Amino acid sequence: MKKVTLEMLAMKAGVGIATVDRVLNERGGVKPETVRKVLNAARKAGLQRLLPEEASQPWKIEVFLSSQESFFFRQLAKEFAAVADTLGYKKITLYRTLVPESSPEKLAKKIIESSTQRDGIVVFGHDYPVIHEALAHCKIKGIPVITLATDIPDAERLCHVGIDQQQAGATAGLLMSKTTPGEGDVILVSGRMDFRAHTQRVAGFRDVLQQRSPQLHLRSVLAGQDEKQRIRSLLNNTLRTAKNVVGIYNTGTGNSDIADILKQHQLAGECTYITHELYSVTKQLLLDDVLDFTLDQNAQQHAALALNIMLRHLEQGFVPDVYQDGKVALKITTAETLG
Template identity: 35%
Template sequence: MSRKTTLIQVAEAAGVSLSTVDRVVNRRGGVSPKAEAKVLEWARRLNLDRRIDRSYLKTLRIAVLMQSPQNPFYRALRDAFGDLRATMADMKIGCFIHDIDVTDVAGTAQKIGEVSKSYDGLIVTCPDDPRLSDALRLAARRVPIVTLATDLPGSGRIAYVGPDNRQIGRVAGELMGRFLGSEGGRILVVLGMQRMTGHEEREMGFRSVLRERFPGCSIVASLESEESQERAGELVREALRDHPGVRGIYNVSAGNLAIARTIQSLGLAHKIVMITHELTPARRQMLRDGILDAVIDQNPWLEARRALEVLGRHFQRGDVEIRPNEYTPYSIFIRENCPAID
């Protein structure tokens, strides 16, 4: 007959005091999330014969660092985290949004250092810069970090949650090559920020497919809008002047409305194939009007939920497996399968 697991055995396995184990399993509180997670992990591993309820657990405070909602994707992501405050309540997780200016690297690094001292975990979307990776590695010594939508492999993060951006870029390249046909043509690529790993990977995938399968297509300019709507439109206007005969535009990030207005003002509407990301109401209308030809849409609500679930599992508050790369699905929309506009 097997003997029941004791609290002393759990304490020894978890490397904590007996009083800490007692506080956790008897719901007395006053234990840090890190120590609490160790106790819960070993209590389950050793099959402690006691029901452990989450209701007494301290609410984990998760800081979400992302750019302002001027970019529609980040606006949708912000809304998703807001919606999830209620649905994640059973895991005792609360999330708090912190705006960062992705063009201010020093300010962002300082913000990372500040929030890591007062939160239990971080979810981060920021450019790939050595100073930011350094700041995140220091923060990772104190709290778990999840990178979201765009990865920073050298940041010390426990997981990346988001789409496979290189594959998404390849899909965009395949669509562009097929839309332009055997004639091919000149193409502009518009990035938000080259230093955003996700944007860089999308461009790499896009270029790879064109080089492999569509030799008639050539990228004549790669522009960087710095996530500015107005700048995107101005850059495209200049590029179209410098490179007459452009037949395709791949916009990786923000600025679709400004680019569309530029194309229309030059009398090039319906003459240029345009592919972009994220299906906003405005982009649905542009799809239906034939200004956009395809939109590759990721799911910000799913990405936000998955990032919180990964942190919950880190603290032994869920059964979601933690993987180094947690790729999320995406959808392709053209005019024929574009959802109705609300």
């Protein structure tokens, strides 16, 4: 009798070889109707082995996040767990893995490993060749990937979930323009300039400020690199020489340090201050009239959208628009809206 192979069963069931392997080895994450097709094909072909039950298994989803100790990533990890709990253990098994942003090779390796064990991957990563290669590997293996918070353009991903980062910077520029009277200098403190989200925020802010407020002079960008001491040193040195600072925009972390330096130079509450993320520090700065606006990315919506789109794709074959279906709304907060 001719040997029954995975390739043979895949052809009979009209599915991929990887799907047949998942069904026969009970690795989960396959639609019930597809499980039935594969098992029926195996029975008809006379496969000589104990076949699994047709009960569906929970989808195995792995989320890769930055291990950076910032509010946004801590909150993201919590929100993914909360959404998974709401869906229930019979629907989804969630794995959360934290990887340093400065280790793209490590992240790429973990993504490739995950593609052999999971049904879907959600990843926060940056635009490095090794990450592109890892996502291309997932595409070949048939494992969908959703990028999160910062996009990886032209990579093999199902879609992107997050705010429009350039639009966020442009919004900050518009707020600065509308609320800062008179002429003066504006200081921009950036996170890591080798990260796409920060370069997009900077570009959006600069473009709007130049178009709408030529009387506001944007000084050289202070590349704080999300390092507290570096931010303090750069800002302190700049304020020693600047004569008329009327605004400051921070694209990354270090808000408490920036507030301290502004107080030392008697600028707290005297210049327009705009930053990102609403958390305990920025809430207090808003209430203390040191900070004027926060632009929040809404971690909960990131988690809910990413898992919802992934499940719709796995269960129904839904193919999302790369950007529109995963677009997260930016939330602007002031002291008055804190309630």
